[in-house]
Amino acid sequence: MQIFFFSFTMGNNKHDQLFLEILKEDRSIVTFLDSVFGFLYRCTDFYQHQNDSQKIGFPAGVANEVVQKMFLRYEKQTQYEKQAAILGNIASSDSNIPSACQEVVVSDNADMDVQSTVESKREGAIIEGQTPKSEEKDCSEIYNGDDRGNYRWSQTIRDIDVFIPVKKDIRKAKQLKVKIDSLHLKVETLQPNGSCILVDHTFPHKVKPDECLWSLVGEHVQVNLEKKEEQWWDRLFSSDPPIDTKKIDTVVMASELSQEEHMKIEELMVNQEKRQQFSSAI
Numbered sequence: 001m002q003i004f005f006f007s008f009t010m011g012n013n014k015h016d017q018l019f020l021e022i023l024k025e026d027r028s029i030v031t032f033l034d035s036v037f038g039f040l041y042r043c044t045d046f047y048q049h050q051n052d053s054q055k056i057g058f059p060a061g062v063a064n065e066v067v068q069k070m071f072l073r074y075e076k077q078t079q080y081e082k083q084a085a086i087l088g089n090i091a092s093s094d095s096n097i098p099s100a101c102q103e104v105v106v107s108d109n110a111d112m113d114v115q116s117t118v119e120s121k122r123e124g125a126i127i128e129g130q131t132p133k134s135e136e137k138d139c140s141e142i143y144n145g146d147d148r149g150n151y152r153w154s155q156t157i158r159d160i161d162v163f164i165p166v167k168k169d170i171r172k173a174k175q176l177k178v179k180i181d182s183l184h185l186k187v188e189t190l191q192p193n194g195s196c197i198l199v200d201h202t203f204p205h206k207v208k209p210d211e212c213l214w215s216l217v218g219e220h221v222q223v224n225l226e227k228k229e230e231q232w233w234d235r236l237f238s239s240d241p242p243i244d245t246k247k248i249d250t251v252v253m254a255s256e257l258s259q260e261e262h263m264k265i266e267e268l269m270v271n272q273e274k275r276q277q278f279s280s281a282i
Helices: 016-026 029-043 062-093 259-281
Strands: 152-155 159-165 176-181 184-191 194-202 213-217 220-226
Touching: 016 029, 159 194, 176 213, 176 220, 184 220
Parallel strands: none
Antiparallel strands: 152 159, 159 220, 176 184, 184 194, 213 220
């Protein structure tokens, strides 16, 4: 199988360059995936089964569900982007149809069905032994969110990422205790001389605890929260000062549109095809 490498754009993941180098070296998608899953086997608890006597890893069957749902997520995204490209072609010949390259703005009270991309238990796969991250702050960590000093957070219309710095001697998941409830987050470090609470606050809105994940990445704990309702939060915790919601980037990419909106795109595509067939018949 031939591999095609695409040029980078500003919207790409910050790890793309690293993955690209590995893929160039492996020269095979199968070998690349073998390297990825081999890493998960050797360096994480991804394949460990969580039970009453063992608290690390995933409950039985959940790791497989995570992989399957991630695959389907990007498979659907590919389909959606093709639809968006077709919609752009339609717009070029019909001025009353919005172009696919235009921004789709979702208001605060948008009523959209939440599409879960990962269904898991509260304990996610914990990555250990990673190289500490650079001290330079990543803008993506405060995208549509805020930097509160002892934690940073970013958000999309559907989820929130929280980044909580930890001391350099915190290197393993067993040194942490993370509890996520629908309206509360508590993160603490477990040390020989006692525990140290890093975060212990209440959310202003509900999340879905069973679909939230956390991991130890370098020198911070990353917590992914799945919002119960699609809405923009003006703060992460109820005790926080509000952010300026007028500065929130409410643009939704084609891959983030709801199923109903994609059905509308498909309807436009069908109508355009019918018009083209009618024109050809004349």
